[in-house]
Amino acid sequence: MRRAVLAQTIAELAPEHVVLTSLGTAGRAWRDHGGPNPTFYGSDPMGAAPGLALGAALARPDLEFLLLEGDGDLVMNLGSLLAVADATPANLRVIVFDNGRYETGGGQPLAAAGRADLAAIAAGAGWPAVRRLDRAASREEIRAAVGELLATPSGPALLVAEVDQEASPYGGPGEHSGAEARVIFQQELARWEATRTGMR
């Protein structure tokens, strides 16, 4: 499964979600191939994205959140799975882009890559709904798995999607500072919410 296909499928099926991404290839795939959803692109430090998503979801229970998470980001803070499981945010879904290595950093494998099962770890941490999607999944299977994740009656729910190992070089410094990126997201979100509620 190519990252682009997964991002495109998410964009088709999740137009009503606020998207948060971790640093790295998951966020880059969404930026290049995702939808127009209000999106906050996470930056350093790796390992903070699940906590960020948890805080956001708890702060705004009226919105649906989707975290696009890199496996490298997740393994830097596996304890965050416990915090999310404990808080049980009903409005948080997570898709882990699982390629088993630090793609942007040079392709080095994660510790225990190929042996560790992130879906099993999440289930063992107490997540009530966990799914796994094989690397060889067809487009139909990808669509079904993402659809099932989004249709889970109550969160948190997590899908570990095995994606191909594809080069993902640094894209340059970006156009905006961290503070500017935060303001842009908040403004995008405000406009999106106003549109949805007809309050423009």
Place this chain on the structure above:
Amino acid sequence: MSERAEQIVSRLSAGGVELAAYLPDSWLTPLIDRVIAEPRITHVRVSREDDAMAVAGGAALMGKRAAVLCQNAGVLLSANVLAAFALHHQLPLLIVAAARGGAEDGFFYQMYKGQVTAGVADAIGLSVHRVDGPADDWLFERASEQAWLQRRPTVLLCSRDALLGAGS
């Protein structure tokens, strides 16, 4: 419930805090228990302090004021998240930290925390206040406002008396 904890939570709520993520310290136990019982504050258990900072930052991103309750060791642990996440994105959050390792603390292993935390927090770029007792209670209320106006984390380094009451 501890009267001291009641006073602190009242101040935190008056300052607009609606979410608190925490890890225990024995000096924080009454405050954490009171926060858990407080319906105006969503409480979040974490397993590392830097995760608490991320949770609070996520709440701030969505427009909610949030606090982290932890030992000062958590401030040291969280240096990267505070600098690279909270300060990078200018996300305000309030840290209520038990200032272990002061003159009133009786453990060898706590001493380094008292020696280095304020300096490290200052070097990271946080606004740092010492809270030594009830006379400083206004900070529990106003520090979240300061964080909000400065768009950066503010840390309160709280003595044993400040958290548990004089002579506890």
